[in-house]
Amino acid sequence: MVGDVRYRRNAEATRASKKQERHGGDVSGAERLDADRTDEGAIIARCLAGDRTSYTVLVERYKGLIHGLVYRMLGDAEEAEDIAQDAFVRAYLSLREFRGEARFSTWLCRIALNRCKDVLRRRRREPWLPLTHEGPGPIPEAADDGESPIASLGRRERDALLHRALARLPVKYREAVVLRHLEGMELTEMSALLRIPVGAVKVRTFRGREMLRRLLGREEFCDDAI
Amino acid sequence: MTRFEALLESHLAGAPDEEREFAGQVAVDENRRVFEAHRRTAGMLAEMSRPPLPPTFTEEVLARLPEHRAPSWEALWDVLWAPRALRWNLGSAVALSLVLAATPLVWKTWPSRPPEVLGRRSVVTNIRFNFDAAGARQVALAGDFNEWQPDGIFLTDTTGRGHFSVSLPLKPGRYAYMFVVDGASWVTDPRAEAYRDDGFGNRNALVTIEDVGRDHGKT
Numbered sequence A: 001m002v003g004d005v006r007y008r009r010n011a012e013a014t015r016a017s018k019k020q021e022r023h024g025g026d027v028s029g030a031e032r033l034d035a036d037r038t039d040e041g042a043i044i045a046r047c048l049a050g051d052r053t054s055y056t057v058l059v060e061r062y063k064g065l066i067h068g069l070v071y072r073m074l075g076d077a078e079e080a081e082d083i084a085q086d087a088f089v090r091a092y093l094s095l096r097e098f099r100g101e102a103r104f105s106t107w108l109c110r111i112a113l114n115r116c117k118d119v120l121r122r123r124r125r126e127p128w129l130p131l132t133h134e135g136p137g138p139i140p141e142a143a144d145d146g147e148s149p150i151a152s153l154g155r156r157e158r159d160a161l162l163h164r165a166l167a168r169l170p171v172k173y174r175e176a177v178v179l180r181h182l183e184g185m186e187l188t189e190m191s192a193l194l195r196i197p198v199g200a201v202k203v204r205t206f207r208g209r210e211m212l213r214r215l216l217g218r219e220e221f222c223d224d225a226i
Numbered sequence B: 001m002t003r004f005e006a007l008l009e010s011h012l013a014g015a016p017d018e019e020r021e022f023a024g025q026v027a028v029d030e031n032r033r034v035f036e037a038h039r040r041t042a043g044m045l046a047e048m049s050r051p052p053l054p055p056t057f058t059e060e061v062l063a064r065l066p067e068h069r070a071p072s073w074e075a076l077w078d079v080l081w082a083p084r085a086l087r088w089n090l091g092s093a094v095a096l097s098l099v100l101a102a103t104p105l106v107w108k109t110w111p112s113r114p115p116e117v118l119g120r121r122s123v124v125t126n127i128r129f130n131f132d133a134a135g136a137r138q139v140a141l142a143g144d145f146n147e148w149q150p151d152g153i154f155l156t157d158t159t160g161r162g163h164f165s166v167s168l169p170l171k172p173g174r175y176a177y178m179f180v181v182d183g184a185s186w187v188t189d190p191r192a193e194a195y196r197d198d199g200f201g202n203r204n205a206l207v208t209i210e211d212v213g214r215d216h217g218k219t
Helices: A002-022 A030-048 A052-074 A077-093 A104-125 A149-167 A171-182 A187-194 A198-218 B003-012 B019-026 B029-047 B057-064 B072-081 B090-109 B115-121
Strands: B125-132 B139-143 B153-157 B163-170 B173-181 B185-187 B194-197 B203-209
Touching: A030 A052, A052 A077, A052 A104, A052 A171, A052 B057, A077 A104, A077 B057, A104 A171, A104 A187, A149 A171, A149 A198, A149 B029, A171 A187, A171 A198, A171 B029, A187 A198, A198 B003, A198 B029, B003 B019, B003 B029, B019 B029, B125 B173, B125 B203, B139 B163
Parallel strands: none
Antiparallel strands: B125 B163, B139 B153, B139 B173, B153 B163, B173 B185, B173 B203, B194 B203
């Protein structure tokens, strides 16, 4: 079990750094989130008083989270940008309805997810609407973090395969996997966001990941990982 | 979901509560394989790079916000009076024309309400006024209901024996009245339900209308 202990320590460290990285340094952990929650009340009050510029703080803080979530749910970069912006606008217009029972980010994610579901429903009615798939793109000359071009291409190919596989998951499993593993959300927060019990969150996340694993297996992707 | 799958999910989420039980179950080979597969899939997902955000994202959001959050009454005003673009097509235009054309027809042919309903809804009650005046040629009725005109409402002697009567539709209320015999004599109804002074030394008869829809006999 020594390996497991090491794995868990590494996983926790990775999660913390990933969360910070994912939010572009905007959110650095649970303590910061709690602190944010306090000052968000004041920001929202200023917005409600008509101070639009105060909303900049909230947009800057959560734009990575919302854009990433919408992008992974819809799979289309251009549409994701538009829907993510729309979610922020809708949240601003509905600020009076935010009662502070959940985190602002949770409430915002719910608005964004509802917009995604609207779009996905429309797509079902309009089957000719294309769902763009990310390709690995051209071989980069040099990666930002110093990784070799081949390594970078490998990562991009892997991302593209994962992206395609995610797009094939049923919506309720896709949202669970995205929230849990791409946005690093806790089970209880997901429960509040999706309005389902924690047990149901676990089921959806597990089944979503299981489907994803099988899809990736069919793509003959990364044999040692499946 | 099996117990092991639930434990695995808690483990991947970093929940320490059931670690001992999880450690026991993951020692089983089959469980171990499932755990490793899920752990790697979760790891790959966590490693996925984030989509690039356009640098103007925040500015574009702010540009889409309204200038001023309107008070609720202004919002209501907007809902009621703000001009809106009307989208139409030939089908909806034809449907609307048909509705407009059919409306007067439906209005005309709509079945009238049952009489009993009308009776209940009507507040007018038919009151029969009777007066015995043997030998009189003409008996009229004057009261609050006809501005005390002595030549507006005439009673008829259907028997030829001086039993004059008339039925009058009246709304609920209390009315004073008198009979006018042969256009000259003002006579108080001797069988009225009540009386009141007329201010000139005589008494007016009174009738009170309370119920609806029935032809009451009156004196």
